Amino acid sequence: MTEKLRPCPFCGGEAKIQLTDSEGNGKSESYLENPYSGVGYVIVHDLSNSGDYCPIATDYDVVQGGNIYASKEAAINAWNRRDCNDIAESRIESTIDIINEEIEVEKKQIKNYRNVIRTHLDRSDGLSEWHNDQISYMNDIVNRKALTITLKEQILNDLKWIMEGLR
Numbered sequence: 576m577t578e579k580l581r582p583c584p585f586c587g588g589e590a591k592i593q594l595t596d597s598e599g600n601g602k603s604e605s606y607l608e609n610p611y612s613g614v615g616y617v618i619v620h621d622l623s624n625s626g627d628y629c630p631i632a633t634d635y636d637v638v639q640g641g642n643i644y645a646s647k648e649a650a651i652n653a654w655n656r657r658d659c660n661d662i663a664e665s666r667i668e669s670t671i672d673i674i675n676e677e678i679e680v681e682k683k684q685i686k687n688y689r690n691v692i693r694t695h696l697d698r699s700d701g702l703s704e705w706h707n708d709q710i711s712y713m714n715d716i717v718n719r720k721a722l723t724i725t726l727k728e729q730i731l732n733d734l735k736w737i738m739e740g741l742r
């Protein structure tokens with residue numbers, strides 16, 4: 576069976592099969608003469624053989640989906656069957672987690688700024704020009720962060736929509 580790997584559905588780049596031991600450590604073909612640590616096959620589609628901005632390309636030498644297949648055929652079938660949708664899905668999921676974390680951080684920062692603004696406003700001895708400058712400066716930051724949160728929430732919606740398409 577000499578079925579070939581199809582090009583990447585996202586960037587058209589090529590994927591490669593790499594022989595490994597059963598734990599995914601890369602091996603050369605000569606290892607097959609004495610595969611003392613088991614045999615496995617992984618798919619590599621990294622930055623060196625992908626197009627620009629491929630959503631599933633990994634860093635150099637990182638294995639697609641972290642999967643180790645028992646045979647070359649199993650690896651080819653998995654890739655050609657578009658298991659890469661699963662890979663894209665898991666990458667999008669982790670991106671969503673990161674964005675959610677950033678939104679939380681920004682919300683906390685907004686809260687802190689608002690507290691400081693309130694402290695300034697509560698001063699009984701009146702506001703100096705310096706205080707007023709500080710307050711408007713901090714209000715700008717709060718507004719900017721609020722806008723950033725809105726944009727990030729829109730990106731989250733788009734990503735969730737893309738995820739639906741992959742399923």
Ligand SMILES: [Zn+2]
Pocket residue numbers: 583584585586587588620625626629630631632
């Ligand atoms: Zn690709």
